[in-house]
Amino acid sequence: MEQALYIHNSLTRKNEKFEPRRPPYVGLYVCGPTVYGEAHLGHARPAVTFDLLHRYLLHLGYRVRYVRNITDVGHLESDADQGEDKIAKKARLEKVEPMEIAEHYTRSYHHNMDQMNVLRPNIEPRASGHIIEQQQMVKKILEKGYGYVSNGSVYFDVEKYNREHNYGKLSGRNIEELRSNTRELEGQEEKKNPFDFALWKKASPEHIMQWPSPWSDGFPGWHLECSAMSTKYLGHPFDIHGGGMDLIFPHHDCEIAQSTAAEGEESVRYWMHNNMVTIAGQKMGKSLHNFITLNQFFSGDHELLDKAFSPMTIRFFTLQAHYRSPLDFSSEALQAAEKGLEKLLKAGEIIDQLKPGQQSDMDLDQLERDCYQAMNDDMNTPVLFSRLFEMVRFVNSVHQKQATIHRDDIDKLRGIYQHFVQDILGLERESQQEEGSRLTSELIEMILHIRLEAKKNKDFDTADKIRDRLKELGVIVKDTKEGFEWEIENE
RNA sequence: GGUCGCGUGGCCGAGGGGCUUAGGCACCGGUCUGCAAAACCGGUUACGGCGGUUCGAAUCCGCCCGCGACCUCCA
Numbered sequence: 432m433e434q435a436l437y438i439h440n441s442l443t444r445k446n447e448k449f450e451p452r453r454p455p456y457v458g459l460y461v462c463g464p465t466v467y468g469e470a471h472l473g474h475a476r477p478a479v480t481f482d483l484l485h486r487y488l489l490h491l492g493y494r495v496r497y498v499r500n501i502t503d504v505g506h507l508e509s510d511a512d513q514g515e516d517k518i519a520k521k522a523r524l525e526k527v528e529p530m531e532i533a534e535h536y537t538r539s540y541h542h543n544m545d546q547m548n549v550l551r552p553n554i555e556p557r558a559s560g561h562i563i564e565q566q567q568m569v570k571k572i573l574e575k576g577y578g579y580v581s582n583g584s585v586y587f588d589v590e591k592y593n594r595e596h597n598y599g600k601l602s603g604r605n606i607e608e609l610r611s612n613t614r615e616l617e618g619q620e621e622k623k624n625p626f627d628f629a630l631w632k633k634a635s636p637e638h639i640m641q642w643p644s645p646w647s648d649g650f651p652g653w654h655l656e657c658s659a660m661s662t663k664y665l666g667h668p669f670d671i672h673g674g675g676m677d678l679i680f681p682h683h684d685c686e687i688a689q690s691t692a693a694e695g696e697e698s699v700r701y702w703m704h705n706n707m708v709t710i711a712g713q714k715m716g717k718s719l720h721n722f723i724t725l726n727q728f729f730s731g732d733h734e735l736l737d738k739a740f741s742p743m744t745i746r747f748f749t750l751q752a753h754y755r756s757p758l759d760f761s762s763e764a765l766q767a768a769e770k771g772l773e774k775l776l777k778a779g780e781i782i783d784q785l786k787p788g789q790q791s792d793m794d795l796d797q798l799e800r801d802c803y804q805a806m807n808d809d810m811n812t813p814v815l816f817s818r819l820f821e822m823v824r825f826v827n828s829v830h831q832k833q834a835t836i837h838r839d840d841i842d843k844l845r846g847i848y849q850h851f852v853q854d855i856l857g858l859e860r861e862s863q864q865e866e867g868s869r870l871t872s873e874l875i876e877m878i879l880h881i882r883l884e885a886k887k888n889k890d891f892d893t894a895d896k897i898r899d900r901l902k903e904l905g906v907i908v909k910d911t912k913e914g915f916e917w918e919i920e921n922e
Numbered sequence: 923g924g925u926c927g928c929g930u931g932g933c934c935g936a937g938g939g940g941c942u943u944a945g946g947c948a949c950c951g952g953u954c955u956g957c958a959a960a961a962c963c964g965g966u967u968a969c970g971g972c973g974g975u976u977c978g979a980a981u982c983c984g985c986c987c988g989c990g991a992c993c994u995c996c997a
Binding site (some may be wrong): 444462463464465473474477500502589599602603604605608609622625626627628629632652653654674675676677678679680681682685706707709712713714748751752753755756757758759761763764765766767768769770771772774775777811812813814816817818819820821824827828830831833834886889891894895898902907908909910911912916 | 924925926927928933934935936937944945946947948954955956957958959960961962963989990991992993994995996997
């Protein structure tokens with residue numbers, strides 16, 4: 432692979448050549464879910480985006496350690512009254528242990544991600560399992576003089592940090608702007624400046640999730656877990672940190688500040704951010720009644736959906752847009768994606784049936800170069816798909832004997848398909864009742880042979896009756912020159 | 923209000939100063955077919971608005987309109 436991978440670094444806002452610090456090893460950290468509810472599209476997009484990156488890096492031969500956290504503690508309810516721990520709040524409502532809630536939704540998340548063929552990260556650390564590491568980081572920041580204790584809580588001294596470094600460099604904010612824009616909120620009197628953020632927060636007595644610390648019984652500040660866990664598992668500095676665009680400020684700017692304060696230098700070499708998801712042109716939100724969970728997509732059980740959409744369709748649809756563009760979901764667009772995906776998967780099956788000819792009517796080396804070029808250009812999957820669909824057209828033409836392919840090129844074609852469609856894009860046919868279908872297949876074939884006889888005898892009434900009846904049962908029959916083809920309709 | 927980003931044909935979605943017919947879906951015509959489906963071939967519909975820079979702008983600049991993310995304890 433001569434070409435080099437370029438990725439868009441949010442820090443410089445430019446596409447940069449990707450060069451790992453210690454090849455062939457690559458450290459990748461991505462902000463994972465807060466497990467207090469079912470996974471929705473806002474979870475699917477970053478998961479699929481960075482799954483693509485993960486898979487591509489593996490394909491290129493890198494040894495990747497992919498870390499994605501599970502946030503199960505410490506984050507406060509914004510619209511809620513008391514600033515009660517989000518998970519604790521839900522637990523009280525449902526009368527179960529907070530960890531039970533976290534566990535439940537973690538499993539649900541895993542299940543949804545498996546359905547979409549998202550490879551599991553190598554490590555999925557939980558914030559609750561890394562309280563010690565987070566406390567150590569707080570200590571380190573205090574020792575270096577970038578934090579201060581106030582009433583049992585520890586805050587990060589943004590002003591001091593900003594004198595030597597650039598706070599807000601990732602989001603393009605500056606401290607003066609923040610000063611003038613900060614809203615008046617309760618509890619600010621503990622802080623030197625309103626824009627200081629918590630490293631450790633003292634818990635109120637009714638707060639369920641809390642841990643002892645030198646400063647108070649409390650819980651770690653929001654941004655700390657990612658800094659602590661990425662350092663622990665990937666070292667310092669590490670290669671790539673990813674997440675949604677909505678996390679750039681304050682989350683990732685705070686991470687930069689914390690790590691830099693603790694370690695003396697920045698910890699992340701490439702920042703990558705996926706764009707957001709909208710539904711029928713609107714942002715997704717519970718109050719807008721367009722909040723759709725992945726399970727609702729898979730079942731079709733939502734008023735905005737005309738039908739169910741398979742996990743693989745959601746994956747394909749997500750990848751059809753570039754990860755840095757906004758992605759708008761609609762029933763109509765998804766139905767188009769469903770057909771496109773089917774066409775692509777079908778072509779994969781046809782490749783195995785191709786008959787070789789004298790020469791090839793398509794330059795497969797060029798095709799392969801084009802595919803790599805698309806991926807290397809900041810993972811331009813829309814362009815990759817346009818190349819792959821050109822390949823699909825060629826495959827179908829050969830299948831219909833309107834084009835030819837040389838024997839050697841069939842293997843090459845199969846390789847390209849395997850690498851790009853299956854390995855990198857992670858698109859595969861969802862297993863449709865594999866077991867017990869052998870008898871079914873043979874029965875269908877037998878019936879179709881009888882139909883072929885009928886056709887030969889010009890008994891089209893019988894032939895059509897068989898085809899219509901099979902269609903009712905979900906079996907699509909297609910006549911060909913040699914005889915017939917059939918397939919089972921989706922769903 | 924501030925920062926950043928987006929606005930492409932019926933729908934989705936790349937590209938990004940002249941030449942990409944991008945691609946998918948839909949629609950129309952053709953080939954094939956007993957018919958149909960699929961596939962293949964061909965076709966239609968573009969670059970939010972107004973100015974400017976340029977020999978030339980969808981692509982650069984300005985303003986306007988519309989949409990989105992973030993703006994400190996909500997990943």
